Amino acid sequence: MPVNNVTFEPGCRNNWHIHHGTDGGGDQILLCTAGSGWYQAERSEPISLNPGSVIHIPAGTTHWHGAKADSWFSHLAFITPGDGVSNEWLEPVTDEEYNNLASSPSPR
8 A cells, every 4th residue: 555654834735636546446544643734625624633633535535635824744645555546636725715724613
């Protein structure tokens, strides 16, 4: 299973993206290891991430993740193996979307 150790500087986030795959592949699992960050799936409330937080992202889910504005953030990213595993990178998370997170509730 591929594993990536990713670190974001404060305020850094990736674009909206989708992991594709079939036969069990393409799911992503994020394990927060340091700092504080955000995860958000399309049309869902953002989730605050801290060391020990785990997020399971089913294949085909449009989402993004990154650091909070005032914190470094590190996570391990696991992608489940299967057929046709690929990433589709979409548009950037806008500053307006990101800056609104400060006033969003953290449901978890």
